[in-house]
Amino acid sequence: MADWLRPARLLLALLLGLVTLPLAADAASGPREQPLVADLSKHLVAITTGFSGSDVLLFGATDGPGDIILVVRGPVTQQIIRRKGKVGGLMWVNQDYVTVENAPSFYHVASTRPLEDLVGPATLDRHQIGMTHLDLEIGDLTLGETEAEFKSALFRLKEEQGLYSYAPGAITQLANRLFRSELHFPSNVPTGTYLVEVYLVRDNDVVNAEITPLIVGKAGFGADLYLFAHEHAAWYGVGAILLAVAAGWTAGALFRRS
Secondary structure, three states, X not given: OOHHHHHHHHHHHHHHHHHHHHHHHHHHHOOOOOOEEEEEOOOEXXXXXXXXXXXXXXXXXXXXXXXXXXXXXXXXXEEEEEEEEEEOOOEEXXXXXXXXXXXXXXXXXXXXXXXXXXXXXXXXXXXXXXXXXXXXXXXXXXXXXXXXXXXXXXXXXXXXOOOEEEEEOOOEEEOOOEEEEEEXXXXXXXXXXXXXXXXXXXXXXXXXXXXXXXXXXXXXXHXXXXXXXXXXXXHHHHHHHHHHHHHHHHHHHHHHHO
């Protein structure tokens, strides 16, 4: 071999060694531990005949001490907020309304401690954690009220329906690593794809997050009837009329016999 090739071969071998050594070290060290791991006891809430609500267990683990924030968001829908006023000084009736284009149909927040003790307002705004930090698109305000008043009205109505909630301290931690929380979905829970978001907080900042989908859907005979009513509305209407007529005729015949 020519003498002038030996320095080039030595340099190439050195470069290859520098590249492969870190790769070998990573392979020897094994997979790295995830800062946050979370999952649900079930990923489908089936709404059947007689559905009275359902509970889902959220559980997970962290790689060390830290606080946990949980956010459950239902499908985004358009909401109408009406303003009542007196007519003739006697009756309260709906007079005007505004629309909210992107309000979650279901919204639940839980945490190991109150949100204000964990992160600042800017972080809550960025991740839309907490009802007052939701970025809602409210229609034209021609009634004299402010956005805050309509947001407050929306939150109040949703809380009365059991669809919006905030539960500080509802996440239980064990040994600063394991955590769990119960999620309750009421009987009037809307169907669709939900997002279950889990945030790991350390030193007043979100350091990691994990998102898990959850499906809420109709099942069984109720689901079949629901699909038929939406896909064949005319036939469903005819069937409903015939069923009502048959029920009335049967009831009349029974009463005549008695």
